Amino acid sequence: MTARLTSVGPRKAYVLVFLLLTLLTVAEVGVVYVPAVSRALLISALVLLALAKAGLVLMTYMHLGHEARALRLTVLVPFVFPALYAFVLMAEASWRFLR
Numbered sequence: 873m874t875a876r877l878t879s880v881g882p883r884k885a886y887v888l889v890f891l892l893l894t895l896l897t898v899a900e901v902g903v904v905y906v907p908a909v910s911r912a913l914l915i916s917a918l919v920l921l922a923l924a925k926a927g928l929v930l931m932t933y934m935h936l937g938h939e940a941r942a943l944r945l946t947v948l949v950p951f952v953f954p955a956l957y958a959f960v961l962m963a964e965a966s967w968r969f970l971r
Contacts, residue, residue, distance in 0.1 A: 889932045896925045912966050916959065923955050 903909070903917045930951070931937040936944055 885932070889928060892928060893925055896921055896928075912962055915962060919955060919958055923952075926951070 900918060900921045903914065903921070906914075909917075927948070930947065936947060
């Protein structure tokens with residue numbers, strides 16, 4: 873996505889990313905007010921939306937999208953592990969609660 877953003881010009885790319893971040897924030901607020909959503913699903917949705925926003929900021933505003941693949945992976949792979957750990961903890965907590 874970053875390669876396409878740079879083809880529209882730097883200012884337009886930043887405005888587009890700003891609008892995408894705004895849309896993701898509105899989605900986060902909207903997810904909270906959806907009725908009859910389980911707590912685990914709500915937390916999962918919020919974590920995924922937060923990761924999407926953080927990834928977009930990393931790739932665009934921190935200019936990681938223009939770096940070599942190896943450098944991107946050294947930043948993004950450790951970025952995914954805390955989220956994976958959070959999902960494992962949520963699964964374990966729900967399993968213990970339902971048991």
